[in-house]
Ligand SMILES: Nc1nc2c(ncn2[C@@H]2O[C@H](COP(=O)(O)OP(=O)(O)OP(=O)(O)O)[C@@H](O)[C@H]2O)c(=O)[nH]1
């Protein structure tokens with residue numbers, strides 16, 4: 358383990374030393390690939406290491422979605438959990454008050470959202486410092502990461518934390534790169550650019566593929582702005598997780614109004630003070646928006662819809678998903694559905710199992 362960590366350090370240092378220019382770009386690209394492989398290796402439980410990969414905490418998923426509270430120690434994660442759920446997680450002024458994952462339930466919009474309060478992480482977490490690896494594994498299983506930051510601390514805290522998550526393959530607020538890659542049994546490399554690339558070139562792609570021993574492979578780069586990092590992410594796809602992240606600055610009671618104004622304007626950012634009870638509701642509303650959960654109300658023939666209880670499904674869900682939420686076997690007797698609401702072209706619209714529902718649709722399932 359020490360060995361890999363040292364190798365990672367060496368490569369990071371070499372990359373930092375190397376000037377970025379046309380002559381060094383291929384070399385840097387290969388170093389990036391090597392780094393990505395070593396980091397993945399670090400996360401694999403090694404032989405006899407007794408789970409050195411750091412499995413997550415033993416908290417089963419429940420509810421309609423999961424939010425993870427990630428941050429440095431004492432930024433106010435537990436204080437926040439205690440504000441928005443009925444769970445009381447210990448709060449104190451010293452670092453590492455929370456030592457395990459504490460789940461709470463946030464009730465909002467008819468949904469039950471599991472919120473995981475996690476131990477604070479420190480620099481080097483990705484390499485196994487503190488409970489970092491476990492915290493990050495738990496974060497990986499969430500639908501939304503709330504990165505809780507202390508508004509009174511240095512601005513670098515955010516980049517440091519992002520770096521830790523990046524290092525273990527978490528990609529925040531990013532879509533998977535638009536590069537198609539398919540390993541083949543034979544036929545050599547086939548590299549195609551859909552339009553002239555702005556950053557990558559054929560030699561770079563060739564070098565990286567060869568370095569990964571992908572000698573028979575088809576690659577189609579669809580995004581003209583794709584980078585070496587994007588290509589590596591596609592090659593390393595099983596080790597990459599794309600998660601939404603909301604940056605939440607707490608303790609705004611202790612900063613100037615000018616600074617607060619600057620923070621609040623940053624993208625994907627919300628500000629709050631748990632101590633003064635300021636902005637908490639805004640944070641909850643932003644979480645709800647980011648999760649993009651959809652409420653569907655069911656209606657029986659001849660009776661008004663039941664607006665007191667919603668079925669909660671993910672965005673882009675279909676009538677089939679709605680059926681599954683009602684009952685496991687419902688779709689076996691499904692004939693058609695009637696839909697009222699934003700997803701319907703006319704009211705009601707008669708639809709099949711593949712119809713994509715919108716938030717607050719009313720649905721009547723007609724059985725055979
Ligand atoms: N000034 C100020 N202090 C706060 C605020 N929210 C929390 N605190 C204080 O910050 C300290 C740390 O709070 P915790 O909730 O324990 O922080 P944590 O992030 O869970 O800490 P660990 O579990 O140790 O990682 C406590 O003394 C809180 O009272 C806030 O909005 N403003």
Ligand SMILES: [K+]
Pocket residue numbers: 430431432448449450451452453454455
């Ligand atoms: K604390």
Ligand SMILES: [Mg+2]
Pocket residue numbers: 434435436446447448454455474475476477
């Ligand atoms: Mg805590």
